[in-house]
Amino acid sequence: MSGKHLIVLNVNGEEHELLVEPRWTLLDVLRHQVELTGTHVGCEHGVCGACTILLDEEPARACLMFAVQAEGYAIRTVESLGTPAEPSDLQQEFSARHGLQCGFCTPGFLMLAEGFLAQQPAPSREEIREAVSANLCRCTGYQTIVDAIEATARRRADRPDPEPEAVR
Amino acid sequence: MNAEFDGRRGRWIGAPVRRREDPRLVTGRGRFLDDIHLPGLLHAGFVRATVAHGRLREIDLTAVREVEGVVAAYSADDLELGDIVALLERPPEEFTPTTMPILARDKVRFVGEPVAIVVAKDPYAVEDGIEAARVHYDVLDAVVTEEAALAPDAPLVHEEAASNVLLDVTSFDTPGVDEAFEDSDCVIELVTTSARQNALPLETRGAIASWDDRDEQLLVQTCTQVPHQVRTVVARSMRVPEQSVRVTVPDMGGGFGQKCVVGREEVAVAAAAKRLGRPVKWIEDRRDALTAGFLAREQRYRTRAAFTAEGRLIALDADIVCDMGAYSCYPFTVGIEPLMAAAEMPSVYRIPAYRVRARAITSTKAPTAPYRGVSRPQYVMVMERIMDLAGRRLGLDPVEIRRRNLITEFPYHGVNNVTYDPGSYLESLELGEKILRDEGWYELREQAAAEGRHIGIGYSCFSERTGYGSEAFAKRKMSVVPGFDLSEIRMDLTGSVVVTSGTMNHGQSHETTFAQLVAERLGIDIAKVKLRQGDTERIPYGWGTFASRSVTIGGSAVATAATRLGEQLCVIAAHLLGTRVENVELDGDGGVIRLDDPAQRMTFEELADVAYLRSHLLPKETPPTLTATAAFDVPGDGTFSNATHAVVVEADPGTGGVRILRYACVEDCGVVINPQVVDGQARGGIAQGIAGALFEEVGYAENGEPSAASFIDYLVPTAAEIPDISVDHLETPCAFTESGAKGAGEGGTIGAPAAVLNAVNDLLWHTGVQLESTPIHPESVLTALTGADRTEKAGTPV
Ligand code: FES
Ligand code: FES
Helix, strand or coil, X not given: CCCCEEEEEEECCEEEEEEECCCCEHHHHHHHHCCCCCCCCCCCCCCCCCCEEEECCEEEEHHHCEHHHHCCCEEECHHXXXXXXXXXXXXXXXXXXXXXXXXXXXXXXXXXXXXXXHHCCCCCHHHHHHHHCCCCCCCCCCHHHHHHHHHHHHHHCXXXXXXXXXXX | CCHHHHHHCCCCCXXXXXXXXXXXXXXXXXXXXXXXXXXXXXXXXXXXXXXCCEEEEEEECHHHHXXXXXXXXXXXXXXCCCCEECCECCCCCCEXXXXXXXXXXXXXCCXXXXXXXXXECCHHHHHHHHHHCEEEEEECCCCCCHHHHHCCCXXXXXXXXXXXXXXXXXXXXXXXXXXXXXXXXXXXXXXXXXXXXXXXXXXXXXXXXXXXXXXXXXXXXXXXXXXHHHHHHHHHHHCCCHHHEEEECCECCCCCCCCCCCCHHHHHHHHHHHHHCCCEEEECCHHHHHHHCCEECCEEEEEEEEECCCCCEEEEEEEEEEECCCCCCCCCCCCHHHHHHHHHCCCCECCCEEEEEEEEECCCCCCECCCCCCCHHHHHHHHHHHHHHXXXXXXXXXXXXXXXXXXXXXCEECCCCCEECCXXXXXXXXXXXXXXXXXCHHHHHHHHHHHCCEEEEEEEEEEEXXXXXXXXXXXXXXXXXXXXXXXXXXXXXXXXXXXXXXXXCCXXXXXXXXXHHHHHHHCCCHHHEEEECCECCCCCCCCCCCCCCHHHHHHHHHHHHHHHHHHHHHHHHHHHCCCCHHHEEECCCCEEEECCEEEEEEEHHHHHHHHHHCHHHCCCCCCCCCEEEEEEECCCCCEEEEEXXXXXXXXXXXXXXXXXXXXXXXXXXXXXXXXXXHHHHHHHHHHHHHHHHHCCCCCECCCCCECCCCXXXXXXXXXXXXXXXXXXXXXXCCCCCCCCECCCCCHHHHHHHHHHHHHHHHHHHHHCCCCCEECCCHHHHHHHHHXXXXXXXXXXXX
């Protein structure tokens, strides 16, 4: 397969000039050309949500789109949220509530939650549960993921919320 | 347990310490296998069988090699690798050995079996190459069902075996079984089945192999739960010494047992990399993971149980058939499911007489491996159904009949020749029932029935042997016997330690809980503890992570190594403080004190400084090192965690769909090291158990085509299907693990199918229909509720 295209992707506020084949998915290009491996591959057919990113702040499946289609969008990946030294509020809550075990699904859930909370800043627990059902996690049983998103929403709205049990 | 540390226990153990793995994992900085890139990296994929059973007439890879970007393509003949062999040391009338070639030779035995490996410059070219392969088969009849496999004229999956039964054992036939049935007042006969399931780690399997000229060593980076065992198989198959192979494991996106056996693909990738002298990466795609990844759980139990009129279970007679698919997995063999089921089936109940026959059959379906819980979800389902059915027959409610049969005196030596260490079988049941009663679910069930709603309540009680030691595994008669673990601990000049474990974290929070164990033992902050796992060069030896063995066995080795390091520190301190070693002790705060004069104290940094930089101050017989090793093995029959699950479900009269209204888990895994972690293990396990009860199933067409090749067909439950789950802890400490912990990885998965099935059957009781298979299909529930097919009712007539 020859016939590569030169495209420009805006990822986490940075422009990347990339030479890509038209058939390469956005997921593969983000992981292997842009070298941001936080976005994960779980199924490549749009069901698991491990590849969830934000396209113009809307959650989207990076495996369901070709990189050439992503030009002109503001793309955000998990790497835009926070760093190990300074995790975002959402990332802190995932950790505090044990919202992850193996952590493979986590970037997808974080981006899903980030997009969801932007649209729905004061969701009910049921609404969170429904939103979260877009993605698969095989480890946690989901409850603590829902807890983490609920706690973040409260925190952002500055509503009182019982802290998780003392943690060090 | 080490009495010396009792006074300070509780600083780290038992605390919900925040996970040390999280900072990298929540920021996308984890390093999973596919995140690794090496210079000159090539990519690999497999040409896989398109027929379930066929003789290989020709493998034509010419066109593959011409595809743009393809670098090489190899079939079995090109690679000349030794087969994978997993053996039981049993007589020929009980066990027939078979082998698994790395790439299919002569014959294919399931759809998805690897026939050739294609290596190319990028993963897209790999796919192009795979498509260009031409493989010709003489198609043979598929062997899909138990009936087909056992038919007298059945096509043989392995011609070297005389039949498709690879294991046939009557593990127990104690005196008095027949007499008990003759004398009994109530006999329950039951046939239960469970569907084939995929453990389904979210990260698929994979491997990256690269040859290092300087080390003269093949580095195999792979997501495995058992790195040392992968090294053994790779070295054996390639016929090289083990020192020429190093296996390392990066962050791992789950395993649940599927990754505790050695995959043939890992070996093929290693061989291709060696031949090409370039790094080769294989990442399994989801389609291959679903169809050709190791599966589990396809079992049928034909059971009879004899009860007295008072509801005492007096005999159990079971015939168990496990469909193990095409090949025997290394190291556990085709015995993994049937032998587990036969040995443990009496579960938490006192049973005086027991007979069991267990068989492993081979079929033209993907091979099987252990999956979280291994057989226990199935036989617990049988035992718990028997309790409910007998209770109904004898007029005893589900809690009462269990109460009359549960083991309550410990240690208990069972009819299965297993000694159970103390647990809280009855207490957990009573607490589970209290939770549902106090919350009013029983009243709701009555009201709902009056309103035409269908609500049912179900229980399951179980114990699970965790952390099988080598004595326990030896009873299986595997030719390789897992069980022990080794740990090494080193302190550096800053008083920080690196500790190794042969276990392998893939989500269970080892980096945190193991650090808690060491911090507790040495009296230092967990920030000073670093855990190393998953590297055959750095870890002395290890059996990896499965059977809930990490904390029980690995954790005990780690804690013992820490204790020994503490003793070394005390020896050095005693010398420097001018006293006897009996007169010093760790002070729980990173130092050693003189007992008769606690003001005299030396910090670990000071002691390390002497050990490493001024060793001339030490007596000759004191080695100037702060390194200790320890081995640990669980003695005897091992340790048993236990739990009761109490569940309330509602069935939709329109669709037959089952919704869980309340799920309560009361569990006892001994001393809880980190409650958050244990709760997480319980909930995640329960989610997988619910998946088995209600959703997941890999079916096969008559010709051996698998029905589930994507997430469209394989129904993994989401947050919409898995409810909030309460977890209550009882703590019966284990007497022989270092921390008193028992292991918590599998329990959730074990208890859920039985509890959910009992709850559904509770709501169906008035229909006269009882369901005895998982997953529970909505159609079956609907049929029962609408009274259709009344003449052909399934289930046990009562
Ligand atoms: S990888 Fe994109 S949804 Fe699964
Ligand atoms: S934490 Fe492992 S898949 Fe979600």
